[in-house]
Structure formats: structure tokens, C-alpha cells
Amino acid sequence: MLTLRVRSTTFEAEGILSFELVDPAGAELPAFEPGAHIDVHVPGGLTRRYSLCDPPWQRYHYRIAVLDVPGGRGGSRAMHEHVHAGDLIEVSEPRNFFPLASESGHAVLLAGGIGITPILAMMEQLKRLDHSFELHYCTQTPERTAFAGRMGQDTAAGRAHLHHDGGDWRKGLDMASLLREYRPGTHLYFCGPAGFMKAVKDASGHWPPDTVHFEYFGADPDVPTRAMPASGCDVVLKRSGNTIHVDPSQSILQAVRDAGVACESSCEAGMCGTCKVRYLSGSPEHTDFVLSDEERREFVLICCARVAEGPLVLDL
Numbered sequence: 001m002l003t004l005r006v007r008s009t010t011f012e013a014e015g016i017l018s019f020e021l022v023d024p025a026g027a028e029l030p031a032f033e034p035g036a037h038i039d040v041h042v043p044g045g046l047t048r049r050y051s052l053c054d055p056p057w058q059r060y061h062y063r064i065a066v067l068d069v070p071g072g073r074g075g076s077r078a079m080h081e082h083v084h085a086g087d088l089i090e091v092s093e094p095r096n097f098f099p100l101a102s103e104s105g106h107a108v109l110l111a112g113g114i115g116i117t118p119i120l121a122m123m124e125q126l127k128r129l130d131h132s133f134e135l136h137y138c139t140q141t142p143e144r145t146a147f148a149g150r151m152g153q154d155t156a157a158g159r160a161h162l163h164h165d166g167g168d169w170r171k172g173l174d175m176a177s178l179l180r181e182y183r184p185g186t187h188l189y190f191c192g193p194a195g196f197m198k199a200v201k202d203a204s205g206h207w208p209p210d211t212v213h214f215e216y217f218g219a220d221p222d223v224p225t226r227a228m229p230a231s232g233c234d235v236v237l238k239r240s241g242n243t244i245h246v247d248p249s250q251s252i253l254q255a256v257r258d259a260g261v262a263c264e265s266s267c268e269a270g271m272c273g274t275c276k277v278r279y280l281s282g283s284p285e286h287t288d289f290v291l292s293d294e295e296r297r298e299f300v301l302i303c304c305a306r307v308a309e310g311p312l313v314l315d316l
């Protein structure tokens with residue numbers, strides 16, 4: 001955990017503030033890679049994940065940008081209302097579940113709204129390496145477009161493109177046309193709100209899976225999740241034959257750990273795949289952002305999955 005000083009806050013666009021965070025004694029901060037994020041302990045006891053959006057080789061500050069989400073769960077509101085220049089704030093060390101996969105070939109970077117934050121750091125890195133890329137940045141209006149100034153030269157050079165859709169992404173960038181042709185060696189990176197993510201996923205469904213990289217902000221509100229029965233549910237650990245009860249307030253991962261079985265995890269939000277376990281019978285309800293349909297027939301991410309039909313027998 002790091003305690004950092006908020007050196008400045010900046011109005012970046014309508015509803016978007018950025019926060020520049022530094023070590024209180026002016027020390028270098030832990031290194032990070034493009035696509036990385038920090039977990040911020042927000043006033044009021046919430047923890048929120050924000051991507052680092054400045055170039056990764058700048059080691060004396062982190063910059064995060066926060067969209068004030070009307071009707072959100074309170075984290076962004078608290079950041080806007082209660083975090084000011086001069087404050088101290090606790091953050092995790094940077095972690096990266098959205099790395100650049102390859103520094104050769106062409107990169108297509110797609111950002112929707114505040115999803116520009118990890119993409120910006122990627123763009124800076126690719127520019128520094130003189131790597132071929134194109135950026136498409138979709139926002140509602142020019143007024144709601146953060147960091148447009150940082151891509152001015154790239155816009156002029158024809159490798160960064162701004163698309164304004166007035167709030168309906170279907171009226172903006174034509175994803176299907178953009179992604180219709182897969183060119184070998186190309187990698188696709190995208191981040192944005194749920195409707196944008198679905199549009200890009202649908203348009204890139206024919207791309208080789210290992211060339212498509214994305215990051216959600218958090219739980220996808222379009223993915224309905226089944227409420228766990230008030231009594232919880234059971235999973236069976238195949239290797240010991242033990243049955244473990246999963247309380248409604250727990251993840252399967254927590255219940256398995258509480259039973260003394262070691263399991264690796266990292267994001268604990270269905271985004272990294274570290275907690276992947278094979279299952280042998282039963283039906284999980286998958287809520288992750290990582291597994292393909294084919295993988296879901298065999299594996300489950302136990303940090304976020306629930307039991308749709310039991311008993312769920314895990315190869316543990």
C-alpha cells in the first residue's frame with residue numbers, strides 16, 4: 001500500500017477530473033506498464049480501480065482520471081467531492097491485467113469515454129517506440145472528451161481519430177467496417193462502457209482470440225447475475241471429496257480458501273484468469289470477462305462465478 005499526496009486536480013472534460021498523485025517526500029514511485037491500474041481507497045471506505053494514464057516512463061507521479069457517474073455506486077462522486085489538492089490518499093501498487101501483448105505489428109486502440117485512460121498510456125508507449133498504431137476515441141461530444149489535447153499531433157498525423165456520437169454509439173464509429181478485415185500481426189485493444197464493449201466484441205468476433213485485448217471498468221451491468229439462494233450453495237472438491245458450503249456473502253474462492261485449500265488469485269473481479277479451475281460436473285454461472293465460450297465448458301473462474309446448477313464439482 002502507498003500513501004500518496006494529491007499534488008493537483010485538473011478539469012479534463014465535462015464530468016471528468018484528473019488527479020496527479022506523488023510521493024509526499026518526492027521519491028520515485030513503483031514502475032508500471034501501459035494498461036496498469038491502481039486501487040484507490042476512496043473517502044467513505046470504498047475501493048475503486050483507476051487506470052494510470054500518463055506515460056509509464058514518468059516515475060515521479062501517477063495520473064488517474066475519474067468520471068463522475070450520475071447514479072453510480074458512490075466512488076466517483078466521493079473522488080470529485082472529497083479529494084482535493086494537498087490531501088493524502090492510500091493506493092495499491094500498480095497492477096496490470098491489460099498489457100500490450102506485442103511491440104511489433106500494428107495496434108488498433110479503441111476507447112469509449114473514460115476508457116481512454118489505459119489506452120492513453122498505451123498510445124504514449126507505442127509512440128515512444130515508433131510502433132505502428134491507430135487510435136479511435138469515441139465520446140458523446142467534444143465537451144465530454146478528456147485529453148483531446150494530448151493527441152493533437154496524432155490527430156493531425158491521421159493516426160488518432162475522434163468520434164462524437166451524441167450519446168448513441170451506433171451513430172458514431174462504424175465498428176463493423178473498421179474491424180471487418182483482420183490483418184495478420186495486428187492486435188486490438190479496447191476499453192469503454194458496456195454498450196461500447198459489446199459493439200467492439202461483436203465486430204471483432206472473427207479475429208484470432210489472442211490478438212484481442214480488452215478491459216472492463218468493472219462488473220458489466222448488462223450481464224444479469226442470478227441471486228444466490230439465501231441458504232448459499234455447495235461445491236465439491238474432487239481430490240478430497242469434501243463438500244464446501246458457500247455462503248451468499250462469499251465467493252467460491254473465499255469459501256474454498258476458508259476450507260484450507262490454497263488457490264491463486266489476483267484481480268478477484270473476473271478480469272485476469274488467475275483463479276481458473278477445471279470443473280467436472282454441475283453448471284457454473286460465469287460472470288467473468290476472460291473465458292471464451294469453449295473454455296467455459298471446462299473451466300470456471302471461482303473468484304466471481306456462482307453455481308447455476310449443483311453440485312458443482314471442482315478439480316481441486
Ligand code: FES
Nearest residue numbers: 266268273275303
Ligand atoms: S482472480 Fe482474476 S479472474 Fe479470478
